[in-house]
Amino acid sequence: MTSAPSSLRSSLESAQTTVTAEVGPPRGADPGAVRRKVEPLRGWVDAVNIPDGQSAHVRMSNWAGSLLALDAGVEPVMQVTCRDRNRIALQSDLMSAAALGIPNVVLMTGDHPRFGDHPDAKPVFDLDGVQLVWTARTMRDEGRLLSGRKLDPPPSWLIGAVENPFAPPVRFRAARLGKKAAAGADFVQTQFVFDVPAFTRWMADVRDLGLDRRCKILAGVGPVRSLRALEFMSNNIPGLWIPDDIGRRLRGVPAGRVADEGLTICVEIIQQILQIPGVSGVHVMAPGFEHGIPEVLARAGLARAALDQPGQAEPATAGTASSTRAAGITGAGGGSRHAH
Amino acid sequence: VRPRPPAWLLYRIQPLLAPNTFYGRLAEWLERSRGRYRIFAAAEKTVKNEIFGCRMCGQCTLPVTGYACPMTCPKQLRNGPCGGVGSDGSCEVYPDQRCVWLVACERADDNGRIADLQLLQRPIDYRGWGQSSWVNYWSGRDDDLWTTGDGPAPAIERRAPAAGPR
Numbered sequence: 001m002t003s004a005p006s007s008l009r010s011s012l013e014s015a016q017t018t019v020t021a022e023v024g025p026p027r028g029a030d031p032g033a034v035r036r037k038v039e040p041l042r043g044w045v046d047a048v049n050i051p052d053g054q055s056a057h058v059r060m061s062n063w064a065g066s067l068l069a070l071d072a073g074v075e076p077v078m079q080v081t082c083r084d085r086n087r088i089a090l091q092s093d094l095m096s097a098a099a100l101g102i103p104n105v106v107l108m109t110g111d112h113p114r115f116g117d118h119p120d121a122k123p124v125f126d127l128d129g130v131q132l133v134w135t136a137r138t139m140r141d142e143g144r145l146l147s148g149r150k151l152d153p154p155p156s157w158l159i160g161a162v163e164n165p166f167a168p169p170v171r172f173r174a175a176r177l178g179k180k181a182a183a184g185a186d187f188v189q190t191q192f193v194f195d196v197p198a199f200t201r202w203m204a205d206v207r208d209l210g211l212d213r214r215c216k217i218l219a220g221v222g223p224v225r226s227l228r229a230l231e232f233m234s235n236n237i238p239g240l241w242i243p244d245d246i247g248r249r250l251r252g253v254p255a256g257r258v259a260d261e262g263l264t265i266c267v268e269i270i271q272q273i274l275q276i277p278g279v280s281g282v283h284v285m286a287p288g289f290e291h292g293i294p295e296v297l298a299r300a301g302l303a304r305a306a307l308d309q310p311g312q313a314e315p316a317t318a319g320t321a322s323s324t325r326a327a328g329i330t331g332a333g334g335g336s337r338h339a340h
Numbered sequence: 341v342r343p344r345p346p347a348w349l350l351y352r353i354q355p356l357l358a359p360n361t362f363y364g365r366l367a368e369w370l371e372r373s374r375g376r377y378r379i380f381a382a383a384e385k386t387v388k389n390e391i392f393g394c395r396m397c398g399q400c401t402l403p404v405t406g407y408a409c410p411m412t413c414p415k416q417l418r419n420g421p422c423g424g425v426g427s428d429g430s431c432e433v434y435p436d437q438r439c440v441w442l443v444a445c446e447r448a449d450d451n452g453r454i455a456d457l458q459l460l461q462r463p464i465d466y467r468g469w470g471q472s473s474w475v476n477y478w479s480g481r482d483d484d485l486w487t488t489g490d491g492p493a494p495a496i497e498r499r500a501p502a503a504g505p506r
Contacts, residue, residue, distance in 0.1 A: 238424030
């Protein structure tokens with residue numbers, strides 16, 4: 001096995017509430033932009049997701065952001081979409097991620113370029129999200145590429161998927177997670193949960209199918225911090241809509257207190273979600289507000305005892321297979337890793 | 341709006357196209373001549389494009405998708421709807437259209453075939469584009485387009501390459 005052991009895996013296998021958070025990579029060449037977003041999360045989250053051209057916009061690459069997160073001492077979850085790469089590039093990137101010590105991947109179809117900053121781009125979609133999960137499982141567990149050729153040594157990442165419990169056909173959304181679990185997903189991160197009753201119904205379907213035992217479930221959450229954000233999220237994020245009662249609550253407070261009310265709603269949602277049987281934790285998405293995530297977690301009662309955080313790790317790019325292995329993350333929950 | 345015919349009718353017709361000795365020989369005969377094959381594929385394209393919006397991927401999965409063609413999805417998803425379907429069932433890419441996978445789910449469900457959508461669809465073979473999927477079906481090349489996904493490790497690779505003539 002070439003990638004470092006995953007502390008996200010240890011957390012998901014334990015009884016504790018797992019917390020992951022999304023860190024949006026910058027549009028620019030400053031590596032410090034990732035470090036500044038990741039560092040405040042050290043000790044608060046088990047891992048940070050690094051998106052792959054979030055919402056079909058050009059950003060720093062998923063793998064580069066993941067390495068910078070490793071460097072800043074937090075375990076990355078590298079997101080990979082099918083939008084921009086065919087099966088040759090996808091498998092190469094997945095293999096490379098393992099070689100560089102990226103211990104977790106989350107695999108999805110991805111947004112169509114039409115919504116991004118390059119709507120004129122060619123959409124690839126050579127594989128779909130289920131097939132990409134299936135490909136990764138084949139690479140890891142069978143040690144084979146889609147061509148049948150051997151991988152030596154095979155990667156060992158934890159494989160994640162995504163699901164939107166709220167998009168039609170709602171009745172079949174749990175079954176769709178079932179396909180991803182059958183294809184090999186170890187865990188799933190969901191779309192933003194704002195409609196807790198709908199999420200509760202989806203979770204009941206998930207438990208009926210026994211999926212929560214095969215595939216750990218992290219519910220997507222995040223604060224709405226302004227009325228403009230409410231508008232934007234409702235109208236511009238495919239497959240996301242926010243129930244009216246949340247809109248009413250946000251509009252019902254003075255302009256200066258909307259952000260705080262949004263935070264309060266987010267905290268309440270987290271607390272309600274964690275009561276639902278079968279939920280392993282939360283995935284916090286707060287684009288542009290990553291520094292506020294610890295406050296959300298603290299108010300939701302998810303503060304942790306300060307973890308032992310060793311000093312700054314060196315860039316992971318220099319690690320050979322053997323030194324990467326030797327330098328793997330050790331203690332469960334410890335988010336830092338050194339490459340020599 | 342595609343697909344035009346009701347799903348129950350197509351499920352009824354499907355057995356008439358099932359591989360048999362006659363179709364097997366027809367497929368061989370068509371593949372022996374480039375000209376014949378092209379004429380046949382063009383006819384298939386005309387008919388299936390009119391009825392289903394067929395793109396000639398050459399690896400037809402219509403019998404297990406409620407006869408709604410997944411290749412008409414802007415992301416060409418073979419394994420069900422993406423997470424971007426609008427609350428009104430609209431396609432995220434072309435909001436004036438209905439999500440083809442939503443159509444597939446409804447048509448399959450209405451005919452007691454919802455379990456079909458649980459099949460794991462293997463990645464398609466790009467070399468198959470433009471081929472006659474009827475010929476591929478009759479010659480047995482399309483036998484392993486999907487798998488039930490039962491068991492711990494369903495194989496993702498297809499046994500035989502779908503490389504017939506063009």
